[in-house]
Amino acid sequence: MTPFLPPLLIAVLLTALVTPVVAYLARRWGLVDDPKHRYHPAHTHKGIVPRAGGLAILIGISVTILLSIPLTPQLLGILIGSVMLTIIGLLDDKKDVSPYIRLVVNAAVAILVVATGSTIPFITNPLTGGILPLNALSIQLSFGDMVISIGLPHILAIIWIVWTMNIIGWSAGVDGQMPGYVAISAFVLGLLSLRYSLLDPSQIWVTLLAFIVAGAYLGFLPWNFYPQRIMPGYGGKTLAGFYLALLGILSFAKLGTALLVLGIPMLDAVATLIRRIGNKKSPVLADRGHLHHKLLDLGWTKPRIALFYWGVSAILGLVSLTVTSTLKVFTFIAVAVALTMFFVWVSYFTQFSKQRDHDSG
Numbered sequence: 566m567t568p569f570l571p572p573l574l575i576a577v578l579l580t581a582l583v584t585p586v587v588a589y590l591a592r593r594w595g596l597v598d599d600p601k602h603r604y605h606p607a608h609t610h611k612g613i614v615p616r617a618g619g620l621a622i623l624i625g626i627s628v629t630i631l632l633s634i635p636l637t638p639q640l641l642g643i644l645i646g647s648v649m650l651t652i653i654g655l656l657d658d659k660k661d662v663s664p665y666i667r668l669v670v671n672a673a674v675a676i677l678v679v680a681t682g683s684t685i686p687f688i689t690n691p692l693t694g695g696i697l698p699l700n701a702l703s704i705q706l707s708f709g710d711m712v713i714s715i716g717l718p719h720i721l722a723i724i725w726i727v728w729t730m731n732i733i734g735w736s737a738g739v740d741g742q743m744p745g746y747v748a749i750s751a752f753v754l755g756l757l758s759l760r761y762s763l764l765d766p767s768q769i770w771v772t773l774l775a776f777i778v779a780g781a782y783l784g785f786l787p788w789n790f791y792p793q794r795i796m797p798g799y800g801g802k803t804l805a806g807f808y809l810a811l812l813g814i815l816s817f818a819k820l821g822t823a824l825l826v827l828g829i830p831m832l833d834a835v836a837t838l839i840r841r842i843g844n845k846k847s848p849v850l851a852d853r854g855h856l857h858h859k860l861l862d863l864g865w866t867k868p869r870i871a872l873f874y875w876g877v878s879a880i881l882g883l884v885s886l887t888v889t890s891t892l893k894v895f896t897f898i899a900v901a902v903a904l905t906m907f908f909v910w911v912s913y914f915t916q917f918s919k920q921r922d923h924d925s926g
Contacts, residue, residue: 569759569776572633576780580625584618584788588795591615596658598796614793616658618785619800623651625781626808633777634770642681643811646674650730650807654800664849667799668727674807675726683814684718685725689821725820726810731849732827732834733806734799739857741790741871743797744782746878747805750826751779751812753882758816771815778808791867822885825897829856829877832904859911 591597596617627644634640653670656662687698699718737743755775762768782805788794797805813823824831833856841848860870881900888896 569755569772572629572773573776573780575632576625576629576777577784579628580621580781580784581787583624584621584785584795587617587621587624588615588788591617591658591795594659596655596798598658615795616798617655617800618789618795618797619651619654619658619802619804621795622781622785622797622801622804623647625784626777626804629777629780630774634773637770639678639682640770642678643683646678646807647804649674649677650803651800654798654803657799662799664847664851667803668731668849671727671730671803672723675723675730678726678811679719679722683726683811684722685814685820686718722814725814726807728834729810729813729823729827730803730806732830733809734802735834735837735855736830736857736874737797737802737805738855739791739861739867739870740793741786741868742857742874743802743805744786744789745871745875746827746830747809748779748782748786749875749878749882750809750823751775751782753826753885754809754812754816754822755779756886757822758812761816768815771812774808775812775816778812790871821894821897825885825900826878826882828881828897828900828904829874832901832908836908856908856911859908863911 592615594617597613597615599613600611627647630640630644649670653662653667657667685699687696689696699716699721733743733747736746752775755772758768758772758775762772785797785801789797809823809827813820816822837852837855838848840854841850841852846852857870857874860873861867865873884896
């Protein structure tokens with residue numbers, strides 16, 4: 566574990582030091598969130614708060630990567646994708662960008678990193694624990710001397726990356742909520758990768774990347790915790806989903822662990838899609854119906870909600886590190902049922918505990 570601590574600490578300190586500078590520049594450049602002049606249905610804060618936190622997080626992650634990991638075409642693709650996401654994030658921080666344009670950029674970034682080698686070559690059979698190879702389900706396309714392989718490993722990876730980038734953003738509405746559970750999730754994926762890097766030195770860079778991501782979001786957390794001095798913005802939220810999705814792929818395709826440790830955001834996203842489609846609204850248009858909104862309506866404070874997300878992520882992370890692949894399936898089902906019941910209870914309680922209007926007679 567010792568060789569992996571310096572990059573983690575560098576990412577923590579670098580992000581923590583650069584974040585107040587970014588917050589100052591965000592105010593100077595007008596990259597701020599003012600609910601009075603910039604309405605958004607999902608807003609939970611009051612007053613003017615700088616955005617552009619994604620820039621600080623990008624600096625923390627990218628600089629630490631360049632100092633700690635040898636640059637490869639695959640890693641270069643990841644860094645270029647990070648810059649693209651941060652740029653669209655800064656544009657969104659200045660003036661809201663259409664969610665459809667953001668979705669196209671997300672897909673382009675996913676295609677870029679998949680093209681440079683971040684695919685899902687296999688998955689673990691949840692029933693037997695064996696390996697289900699996916700590379701056989703591919704086709705080869707020839708363009709002169711260039712041969713491109715396209716198949717299920719690439720398609721699944723693109724869907725997974727785009728999905729995770731969006732669902733993380735949906736669970737980032739309360740001060741300190743997102744950086745905390747992202748840091749925990751990345752740390753858990755780092756511990757998982759550490760097991761394999763000890764046996765396969767070629768995987769050391771994945772472990773380093775996981776701890777660097779955990780460190781960057783941990784360094785950002787003090788500035789974002791209640792009362793927040795800066796918001797992660799679209800860039801910070803999307804970068805979180807981007808890196809967590811990649812870590813789930815690169816850690817020997819341990820998507821089950823990523824699904825488990827991100828249990829609340831995943832299920833909240835599913836509920837969001839069902840609600841929006843059921844109401845005949847676009848799945849990508851924001852609303853005020855996420856779990857953290859329901860908890861606020863119940864009277865929970867913002868720090869309490871953030872700690873709730875952190876605690877559940879930490880517990881699920883510990884569980885994911887101690888159970889087999891087969892047990893992860895049953896654990897995920899049990900967690901899904903429990904959290905679904907909690908979601909239903911919260912929605913029911915907030916719906917029927919509201920003060921009724923006086924009867925007009």
